[in-house]
Structure formats: structure tokens, C-alpha cells
Amino acid sequence: MPSDLYAVADFCLIPIGTGESSVAEYIAECQRVLEKSALTFKMHGYGTNLEGPWSEVSQAIHDCHTAVHAKGAPRVATDIRIGTRVDRDTPEGDGNDHKVKRVEEILARDRASVS
Numbered sequence: 354m355p356s357d358l359y360a361v362a363d364f365c366l367i368p369i370g371t372g373e374s375s376v377a378e379y380i381a382e383c384q385r386v387l388e389k390s391a392l393t394f395k396m397h398g399y400g401t402n403l404e405g406p407w408s409e410v411s412q413a414i415h416d417c418h419t420a421v422h423a424k425g426a427p428r429v430a431t432d433i434r435i436g437t438r439v440d441r442d443t444p445e446g447d448g449n450d451h452k453v454k455r456v457e458e459i460l461a462r463d464r465a466s467v468s
Contacts (some may be wrong), residue, residue: 357406358437361448365400366417367398368426382424383417390416393446400432407437 366396368379383401387394390413392405403410436448443451 357408358439359405359443359445359448360407360410360435360437361402361443361452362403362410362414362433362435363402364414364433365432366414366421367426367432371426377422379421379426382420384418386420387413387464388460389402393449397448402430402449406445407435410435 366383368376371379380396384396387401387403390405390409392403392409392413394401394403396414404411405413414431414433418431421429429449
């Protein structure tokens with residue numbers, strides 16, 4: 354088993370106490386941090402998918418907290434879901450896309466059998 358598991362994560366970082374109704378500027382700061390990392394990530398409406406070695410994923414989320422605090426948020430809360438697997442290799446950067454593609458293939462097969 355690898356010493357650093359490959360992790361596929363979804364996290365939602367929430368700046369608190371900013372006095373603003375929009376958190377977009379703070380989320381943009383986190384995305385800038387992720388752009389500097391070597392990790393695969395994709396922002397969506399309520400969070401960010403992030404994948405890579407567990408320690409690097411954890412460090413990137415930590416770095417997002419640091420950057421958002423530096424931007425002025427006195428508190429930051431984050432919800433994190435992390436998945437790992439050791440029953441097969443996950444090609445680097447393909448963990449999330451593979452999951453989505455697999456479900457889409459099943460749905461396409463269902464549609465084809467109905468037609």
C-alpha cells in the first residue's frame with residue numbers, strides 16, 4: 354500500500370464574519386492557491402473537487418484557509434469529504450472524472466435500451 358494515499362476530495366470553504374453577503378472574493382483567493390498547486394481541481398457551485406496525494410490535498414486546503422484569513426476573514430469553516438481506494442490504481446488527475454464518466458455511461462446505456 355502506498356505511503357501517501359491518492360485522495361479524491363470535495364470541499365466547501367466558508368468564510369465567516371466578513372461583513373459581506375458575497376464570499377466570491379474569498380473563494381477566488383482559494384482558487385488562486387489551488388492554481389499554484391500541482392493538484393487537479395475543479396470549482397463548482399458549492400465547493401471544489403480536488404485530487405492528488407492525501408498530504409498534498411490536505412496541505413492545499415490548509416493553504417486556502419491561510420490565504421482566506423490573510424484576505425481578512427476572521428473565521429473559516431470547511432466541510433470536507435475525502436475518498437480513497439486501494440483495490441485499483443487511480444490515474445493521477447482522473448479520479449473525479451472517471452466517477453462521473455462511469456455514471457454517464459450507465460445512464461447512456463439505460464437510454465439506449467429504452468429507445
